[in-house]
Amino acid sequence: MIDEKLLNLLCCPKCKTEINEKKMFLLCNDCNKAYPVLGNIPDMLIEDAWSIEKAKKDKYMHSIKI
Ligand SMILES: [Zn+2]
Numbered sequence: 001m002i003d004e005k006l007l008n009l010l011c012c013p014k015c016k017t018e019i020n021e022k023k024m025f026l027l028c029n030d031c032n033k034a035y036p037v038l039g040n041i042p043d044m045l046i047e048d049a050w051s052i053e054k055a056k057k058d059k060y061m062h063s064i065k066i
Pocket residue numbers: 012013014015016017028029030031032033
């Protein structure tokens with residue numbers, strides 16, 4: 001769970017639009033990207049992002065370790 005203030009500051013690194021938290025991911029529907037949240041730190045690197053379909057298939061959960 002990400003701090004709400006931090007979440008409000010975050011945007012998609014690719015298209016700069018708003019992102020939505022969904023369990024262990026931050027989703028950008030515009031780019032079809034799911035950015036994993038590690039602990040409470042979001043990994044906003046485009047190359048680390050999953051597709052939303054892949055994240056959805058795993059019920060928006062991941063087991064990525066920091
Ligand atoms: Zn985007």
